[in-house]
Every structure is written in C-alpha cells, then in structure tokens.
Amino acid sequence: MNDIEMKNLSVKYGTVCALKDINLNIGSKEFVGITGPNGAGKSTLLKVLLGIIKPTSGSIILKDNVSIGYVPQFTSFDKQFPIKVLDVILMGNLSSKIKLFKKYSKKDIDRARNIMDKLGIKMFEHRQIGQLSGGQLQKVLIGRALMTDPEILVLDEPTASLDFKAKIDIYEMLSKIKKEKTIIIVTHDMEEVVSYTDRVVYLNKGLAKCKEGEHDRNII
Numbered sequence: 001m002n003d004i005e006m007k008n009l010s011v012k013y014g015t016v017c018a019l020k021d022i023n024l025n026i027g028s029k030e031f032v033g034i035t036g037p038n039g040a041g042k043s044t045l046l047k048v049l050l051g052i053i054k055p056t057s058g059s060i061i062l063k064d065n066v067s068i069g070y071v072p073q074f075t076s077f078d079k080q081f082p083i084k085v086l087d088v089i090l091m092g093n094l095s096s097k098i099k100l101f102k103k104y105s106k107k108d109i110d111r112a113r114n115i116m117d118k119l120g121i122k123m124f125e126h127r128q129i130g131q132l133s134g135g136q137l138q139k140v141l142i143g144r145a146l147m148t149d150p151e152i153l154v155l156d157e158p159t160a161s162l163d164f165k166a167k168i169d170i171y172e173m174l175s176k177i178k179k180e181k182t183i184i185i186v187t188h189d190m191e192e193v194v195s196y197t198d199r200v201v202y203l204n205k206g207l208a209k210c211k212e213g214e215h216d217r218n219i220i
C-alpha cells in the first residue's frame, strides 16, 4: 500500500472551498514537492496530512503504523529563545516521558548526536540557536523531526528566506534522507523542486467553485 492515499478530498472553511476533490497517492520513499500560488491550499493540505484538520468530504488514509515528522518554517521559530542545538534536537523525541528536571537518557543523546553527525551540524551541538544562520537552524529543525525516526518527513517551505547556496544544501540533504524516508515538501522553489523531487504536485486555485455560491477551488 502507498504511505498516503487521498481520495476525493475536499476542505471547506465556512464558504471558502480551500481544497476540492484531491486525489493523491504518495508511495513509500517518494520525494514529492507540493507547489502552487498563495492561497492555493498547500498549508491546508499539510494540515490534513498532519491530522490538524479533518477533510470536509472524501478521505485520507495513512498506511498502518506510519508516523510523520513535521519540520515547520524556521522563520516561525523564536531564535531568541535561549536553548542549545542539542536540546532542540532532543525535544523531537516525543516518545520520551520527560519529567520536569529529568535528564535525557544516554540513548536519546547518542541518537541526537548521530543525527547531528549525519546532517553535518555536530559542531554546533553546544551553540545557542540564536547564533545559527537560517540554513543551519533549518537543519536543526530537520534533525528534531528525525528524532522519532518517522517514516514520512513533511517540510513547510524549508528554504524560504535562504540564499541560493543554503537552499541547495537543504535539497542535497533531503536527497540523502530520501533513501530512507518518504518526503513531502511544500515550496515555492520551482526550479529546485523539479530538479530534486520525484514528482511535483501543482495546486492551482480559482478555476471554479466547489459549489455555486462558494469561493475558490483547487485543481491538482
């Protein structure tokens, strides 16, 4: 079975039809880019995937026992928060029953270090996140999402506001991760998404209405 199967999936916010009749299957270890203009429904699609909102109609089925790691936009992360890189990565381990003042286990710390090593950010282990560049912080957030070893990695515009070199660095990193995981990336980087992913899903907007009297509709 595919990792994700969406069938005739629609989402409405009141009278706004954000997604209409989306049919999309994503296979295991596929690297899929989701792109489209502002307001096309990309964030809505991510929210459905993450289980934050339910489809108004249609269905989304995830393969049994697959888990999803989510990487938010680094620009939405408070860089002034006084926390070190290693601690941010450890925070991704939701399976740990963290009690107040309880230390992380050696196993967790080893795993975090191993991830940092793989992502090329081990040298920043003790650095405060406020002292990282945007690209470095993005890698830390990817590391945090990998802590639970999810089958699927979902990234929301991971390269927004990064320069060309940092952007390519992230795509090269994702190409390596793709050997082990399914990756879904929402992005406006048309050129890179075509070069690096297996498939690009283009969400369009405003071509028709869900129903007479309603607003936008997306095509895929």
Ligand SMILES: Nc1ncnc2c1ncn2[C@@H]1O[C@H](COP(=O)(O)OP(=O)(O)OP(=O)(O)O)[C@@H](O)[C@H]1O
Binding pocket: 013, 014, 016, 017, 018, 036, 037, 038, 039, 040, 041, 042, 043, 044, 045, 216
């Ligand atoms: N909570 C909400 N209530 C009402 N309408 C919403 C809500 N969230 C999103 N929308 C509308 O749904 C449509 C799709 O929005 P969405 O944020 O999914 O698009 P997007 O492709 O992610 O846009 P962007 O590229 O600007 O982030 C838009 O018309 C938006 O105004």
